[in-house]
Amino acid sequence: MxxxxxxxxxxxxxxxxxxxxxxxxxxxxxxxxxxxxxxxxxxxxxxxxxxxxxxxxxxxxxxxxxxxxxxxxxxxxxxxxxxxxxxxxxxxxxxxxxxxxxxxxxxxxxxxxxxxxxxxxxxxxxxxxxxxxxxxxxEVNFIENKTEPPSRAYLKLWEIFTLCETYPKPQETAVDLGACPGGWTWVMAKHKVDILAIDKAEITPEIQNMPTVTYENKSGFSLLPQDFPAVDWLLSDMACYPERLYELVQKWLEKGSVKNFVFTIKLQGENTKESIELFKTIPNSSLIHLSCNKHELTWIYGEIQKNFQKKLDNNRANN
Ligand SMILES: C[S@@+](CC[C@H](N)C(=O)[O-])C[C@H]1O[C@@H](n2cnc3c(N)ncnc32)[C@H](O)[C@@H]1O
Known part of the structure; x- marks a missing residue:
């Protein structure tokens, strides 16, 4: 019909x-x-x-x-x-x-x-x-790795990289905000990305010991974009208010030094609609509910988003 x-x-x-x-x-x-x-x-x-x-x-x-x-x-x-x-x-x-x-x-x-x-x-x-x-x-039903990653959060990165068919490359750089216990950092380190893991909590020692991982115990909000000349992947899975995360995104977007953003937006009770609208206003970005997301959304921007958009456009063109 x-x-x-x-x-x-x-x-x-x-x-x-x-x-x-x-x-x-x-x-x-x-x-x-x-x-x-x-x-x-x-x-x-x-x-x-x-x-x-x-x-x-x-x-x-x-x-x-x-x-x-x-x-x-x-x-x-x-x-x-x-x-x-x-x-x-x-x-x-x-x-x-x-x-x-x-x-x-x-x-x-x-x-x-x-x-x-x-x-x-x-x-x-x-x-x-x-x-x-x-x-x-x-729903992406992965064969899970039940031994290496310290949390199941790694599935979020697996899913978004898979859906966009965009994977990190060796020697790229990444900053992982809210990295602990270390699932996302593990994914990036497996791709041989040079990764700076930031969290106020302690990272799992096995993850910190991976060859391309550097861990700093601090708040993700304390980093200054001007201290980072270029970042291939800026990741955030921080447990924080979406409005605060939106301000942080604006700071990094202004600097223009990040090639790909992958951020989890943790939705809070009643303000879900407002939070979604806020991130939807950012041009050339996409908000996605991954099948492994709970009451949260994944926001992407940059090369990874362009690839995602291309797939949507192809899908539409074929209909
Ligand atoms: C859902 S966990 C992240 C899981 C992680 N991505 C993984 O794969 O293991 C949320 C993390 O956000 C961290 N966090 C909350 N507020 C933070 C902040 N201001 N700066 C850095 N980390 C923060 C918490 O300490 C917690 O480790």
Whole structure:
């Protein structure tokens, strides 16, 4: 159907998407849990984990008929059942098998077109041959490293680098604000980046001992951009108020010496909308909810954001 789309909210954040769609004046035709069927052409709400760009409804006569009709469109599908779970499962069993293997960090992201579908009722299929993410429901399921990184926060950098297909290169420089216990610093050090880790807390000794890591025990807000001639990666995962972080971003942007920013915006209770609007006003930047983010968003700027934007534009051009 023209002028419709489906947004899938991140797990546990349906209400964030619901509020955002309301503020964006996007009418919701039907909502089932994380599934929002909307009456407008797709944009990219911050709280959408995945978008079905071209939803179409189709009457079906039987389970076999549904599978036949989906196969006639393309090979690869994932289902997002909202009801009629048994019927969805039976249709799924008649579709070509597709194994969603956990993703190995650093490997190229899947390039085959992945469609999504559901049953609106027992006789109506809703499907979209195009979705915004190559991963089912926009969730990147990594093979985790459970031994080396001292926290699971490393998954945020893995995910953003993977989605943007932009990875740090050996001998680049990075400053990691709020680095402890050391997950992000570990990711950068594994890429052989020269990294300055800053935190008011103590860093894990194994991370501090990695060859390219320097650790300083101080506040991330005390650094002066003019003391850093060039930085390839300015990272922040500091637990702090978004407004304070926004001021810090402005200082570094003014200096113009940073090639890539990756910042976690930790959202606080009621002021979520204001914080999001603040960061959205920064031109040529993007706010993303990663599948491993909790009540927080990832803000990117610079080369990494350009690559992200290019992928969005390609996705749109193909629709
Ligand atoms: C979520 S943790 C960061 C996790 C880290 N990225 C990792 O991968 O292990 C948040 C950190 O922010 C630090 N922090 C909070 N305020 C800070 C400040 N003003 N300056 C530096 N670090 C700060 C805390 O000490 C804490 O270690």
């Amino acid at each position: 023209e002028n419709t789309c489906v947004y899938i909210a991140p797990r546990f954040f349906e209400n964030e998407l619901k509020k955002e769609l309301f503020y964006l004046d996007i009418p919701v035709l039907r909502q089932y849990g994380r599934f929002f069927y909307c009456a407008k052409t797709p944009i990219r709400p911050v709280w959408a984990q995945n978008t079905w760009n071209l939803p179409q409804t189709l009457p079906i006569l039987s389970i076999g008929d549904a599978a036949k009709k989906l196969k006639a469109v393309q090979r690869n599908w994932h289902s997002h059942p909202i009801d009629f779970f048994r019927r969805v499962k039976l249709i799924e069993e008649k579709l070509p098998p597709i194994r969603f293997k956990p993703h190995t960090y650093g490997e190229p992201i899947p390039k085959t077109k992945l469609g999504a579908w559901t049953l609106l009722d027992t006789e109506t299929l809703l499907y979209s041959s195009e979705t915004s993410s190559p991963f089912p429901n926009g």
